[in-house]
Amino acid sequence: MGQGPIEKSLLPDTTVLAHGETLIGGVSLTELAKEFGTPLFVYDEATLRARCQEAAQIFSDGVAFASKSFLCGAMARLAVEEGLYIDVATEGEMDIVLRSGVSAQRVIVHGNNKSDNELRRAYDEGVHRLIVDNFDEIDRLEKLVTSEKVLHCLVRVTPGVEAHTHEFVRTGQEDTKFGFSINSGAAREAIDRLKSIAGIRVHGIHAHIGSQIFEVDAYLETLAILAEFVFEDGFDELCVGGGLGVAYTTGEVAPTITEWGEQVRQAAWAVGFPASVRLTAEPGRAITAQAGVTVYKVGAVKPVSQRTYMAVDGGMSDNPRPVLYGSGYEAFDPSYPLAERTQAVRLVGKHCESGDVLIDEAWLPEQTGVESFVVTPVTGAYGYSMASNYNRSTRPAVVFVLNGEARLVLRRETVDDLARLEV
Numbered sequence: 001m002g003q004g005p006i007e008k009s010l011l012p013d014t015t016v017l018a019h020g021e022t023l024i025g026g027v028s029l030t031e032l033a034k035e036f037g038t039p040l041f042v043y044d045e046a047t048l049r050a051r052c053q054e055a056a057q058i059f060s061d062g063v064a065f066a067s068k069s070f071l072c073g074a075m076a077r078l079a080v081e082e083g084l085y086i087d088v089a090t091e092g093e094m095d096i097v098l099r100s101g102v103s104a105q106r107v108i109v110h111g112n113n114k115s116d117n118e119l120r121r122a123y124d125e126g127v128h129r130l131i132v133d134n135f136d137e138i139d140r141l142e143k144l145v146t147s148e149k150v151l152h153c154l155v156r157v158t159p160g161v162e163a164h165t166h167e168f169v170r171t172g173q174e175d176t177k178f179g180f181s182i183n184s185g186a187a188r189e190a191i192d193r194l195k196s197i198a199g200i201r202v203h204g205i206h207a208h209i210g211s212q213i214f215e216v217d218a219y220l221e222t223l224a225i226l227a228e229f230v231f232e233d234g235f236d237e238l239c240v241g242g243g244l245g246v247a248y249t250t251g252e253v254a255p256t257i258t259e260w261g262e263q264v265r266q267a268a269w270a271v272g273f274p275a276s277v278r279l280t281a282e283p284g285r286a287i288t289a290q291a292g293v294t295v296y297k298v299g300a301v302k303p304v305s306q307r308t309y310m311a312v313d314g315g316m317s318d319n320p321r322p323v324l325y326g327s328g329y330e331a332f333d334p335s336y337p338l339a340e341r342t343q344a345v346r347l348v349g350k351h352c353e354s355g356d357v358l359i360d361e362a363w364l365p366e367q368t369g370v371e372s373f374v375v376t377p378v379t380g381a382y383g384y385s386m387a388s389n390y391n392r393s394t395r396p397a398v399v400f401v402l403n404g405e406a407r408l409v410l411r412r413e414t415v416d417d418l419a420r421l422e423v
């Protein structure tokens with residue numbers, strides 16, 4: 001039993017696996033771990049930029065980066081530098097993006113329960129688009145928006161499509177908290193109401209059918225359903241959402257952003273969308289996931305009769321996806337990246353519950369033990385952004401690497417940061 005060395009396709013584009021060390025962006029992961037401490041998120045700037053460029057090119061003008069997958073000021077600026085817009089869903093996300101210096105005109109505002117504050121700030125700042133989700137929001141917009149200033153909107157609709165993905169991240173079916181149902185007539189009613197409000201301009205519709213989707217067919221089905229609305233209303237914009245899946249473990253294969261974009265565009269033409277309709281998308285995971293890795297340090301190794309537990313200095317507070325969705329990950333030792341992985345362990349965190357498992361059965365080289373560094377690839381999406389202070393842990397630092405240089409973009413949280421909220 002055992003597994004070969006870590007598959008390079010799971011790692012950032014610039015990764016070099018050498019004897020005794022692993023380099024990303026020309027920087028050694030073990031050197032980074034020593035300098036910045038662990039757990040540490042490391043992002044390859046070249047990979048982030050390449051994925052943004054790929055998306056910007058295939059969808060022409062109008063791709064948004066879904067910031068919930070990973071957001072900090074440096075990431076917001078990078079996405080906009082590469083020609084993308086930025087999706088936000090809360091005032092917190094909007095605030096980080098605007099503070100980073102990105103113009104409100106690059107911001108798209110989502111949310112299924114936007115507060116008065118969030119709506120007002122979006123309107124006052126003059127965001128690029130606001131995606132309207134429900135009738136109560138329309139009531140609030142009616143009070144807020146005046147004919148003096150235009151609010152540019154899309155209407156989020158539920159096409160009634162069941163994407164093949166985890167039920168927690170499936171959003172296109174009828175039974176969902178997101179958007180207006182097409183089948184029930186709610187979408188039609190919402191569009192009519194919005195059109196009657198002076199100051200609101202409805203550009204088109206938006207549908208996001210879920211996340212971690214590997215089969216492009218679900219998008220094609222969605223497009224056919226949406227086509228009708230766009231034709232009838234003379235809309236000039238259609239957003240197919242995000243959700244393109246990525247490979248997390250050995251052997252998984254996902255479509256590239258280019259393949260996804262090409263098929264979506266072809267399908268749009270096939271169902272009769274005129275070329276004048278602005279076809280947009282909003283990938284998150286497909287941009288950030290593979291660009292990032294997490295470096296941990298092993299602190300305890302405990303053999304029990306059934307298996308060996310290997311505990312690292314993070315866990316469900318920096319990567320809750322295994323607990324939330326049962327997601328699989330790989331692991332490797334950055335000091336022995338070319339070694340056969342012959343040691344099976346359950347890779348666990350340091351939190352006070354048995355469910356705090358990062359990898360149920362991780363394969364690592366024989367040499368890996370206490371004081372070793374262990375890296376989990378493909379943690380660039382929904383890792384840091386879902387990180388918590390559970391057990392009053394301090395959230396990890398994040399570094400970007402490029403051309404042999406590392407720059408800290410988010411410093412490690414300290415216990416003083418945690419104490420700041422005490423009154």
Ligand SMILES: *Cc1c(COP(=O)(O)O)cnc(C)c1O
Nearest residue numbers: 066208211212242243283284285
């Ligand atoms: C989460 C989300 C996305 C991004 O999803 P990914 O799976 O990260 O691509 C895009 N649009 C909306 C509306 C979302 O909620």
